[in-house]
Amino acid sequence: MHSYILRRLAFGALAVVGVSIVVFVVLRILPGDPLVAIFGPEGFSKLSEAERARYMADLGLSDPLPVQYLHWVQDIVRGDFGRSFFRAESVADMISRRGPLTAEIALISVVLSWLVGIPVAVVSALRPNSVADNVLRFLSILFLAVPGFWLGMLIVLGLLFVFGYRAPLASVSLFDDPWANLQIVIGPAIVLGLAQAAYIARMARSSLLEVIREDYIRTARAKGLNRRVVVAMHALPNALLPVITLSGILLGFVLAGSIPVERAFGTPGLGYAMALAVSERDVFVMQNLVFLYAVVFVVLNLAVDLISAWLDPRIRYA
């Protein structure tokens, strides 16, 4: 187990370095002038050559690329995530102020996805091809097709029309006012949770159908245990292994999905900040936030790998 953990950790570290290079290549080296991004094509054409050169030097963009990369890595190691062109707020403040909301949304959505997805999968798998199974399968296919941000907009509109209700827009911490905080995060969490539940239900259903055919399940039934006990105690624990892996991957996709979904709800989380940064073409904020999201994604996947290896010895000895 120790060697497995070490191997995974080493790979995680390598992945973080690889990810930083990809981010740097995508946002700094690909064609597209950062000054055009900042000032817009019109503003850019109004700048004189000297002004352009001065801005490039100020932003550290006239150094050689490897130097720029090292500067960036140094800044991040020091905890300096730079600041926005358009707002006074530094990216570090943005993360500490808005990050918790997005983290809450992600966690609640994962919990919801299990609460909805697993029972659905059990109902489906116990009576495959029944009416209930077909309805539930169609619903899960439907939720894979519905864009989360659209569902979010519909929910906001629906609540407004029917109840005249609108979730609070100002950021409130969970500890100051839990009720207001819940109203902010619950909408995005439900939308993102349902999307994940669709994937989880599909995966858990097929995994359960496979496990149920195994000999040890027949043995358990043959010794007289009732169906529910067999499913709950014998089949589910084994069937859930691939679901745990999937859930970890989905958690990463929730972080990405929360960008348009928070925009749709007007949630003051990190996803909304990212949506703003991308629409304003705020290159440096994007660079750091994209890197942050990718690192979180790598760490989550690492955690999921370790958890699955802990639960299933076959993985660590493979």
Add this chain to the structure above:
Amino acid sequence: MSTATHDAALAQPPLAHAAQLSLVRRIARRLRWFARRSPMSAFWGVIAAAIVVMALSAPAIAPYDPLKSDFRAMSKPPSERHYFGSDQIGRDTLSRVIHGSRASLTVAIGAVVLGTTLGALWGLACGYFGGRFDIISQRAIEFMQSFPDLILAMAIAMALGAGIGTVIVAIAITRIPFGGRVIRAVVLSLKELSYVEAARGLGASHLRIMAQHILPQCIAPYLILATTHLGVAIIIEASLGFLGVGIPPPTPTWGNMLADSLNAGLVPPWWLVLFPGAAITITVLAFNLLGDGIRDALDPRLRRAV
């Protein structure tokens, strides 16, 4: 099978007519078989085809010009004149939804074909040659997969600047790892089969073995991959449009329309939200279910998995 018939038709001009007829019949028979086997997929396949036809004939079937604003009909709810209502500068929503299908399908098909093809070629090379090239490639693919699709696509689309080509490239890059992994796995299992070994023993060149003996076996997984990724590509395209890094306005795309609706006032009018989103959902649903059907038809072994 149908391509073989087609080749025969080309080779024998006098019989061309008869051969062509049997080609049509063969296709019809295959379609009937597909429809009987999975009526659900066939039904959604028809809808997918209808959407493609809608996109191709958009200027003919849209009641108005999607870019033309009518200042006498601004922010009007659905009515006899405008079935889906009109937006804040008086453009007809129905016409914009119809025209939006063009952007969506162009980007989705372009990105999936480009990304899956590049990935497949990469995977073919990795699987066939193995060794250091394969190891480095696998790490590179893992790094690319360390980003959620949407975030990578957002970053690339933003860095490259607005435009339809940019969006296609941005989404295509996120599709490369999938093609690379699946095709590599297929090639690894094929490489050891005795007919490939026999070809190698007869002195066939690497290029010949790859093109003649391995590539044909990759076609089914390639088609399955491409069709199953169309839906995802459509959703990413819509999300990019919604976030303002998609195809720039005024081109009507479903994502742009939803983004526009947020700027239409404090509360977006419901018809500006409902119709473009419904169009996305129906299109993605149609392509996903068609993809499932194609996968079942081409690779029965995978049926159990989903």
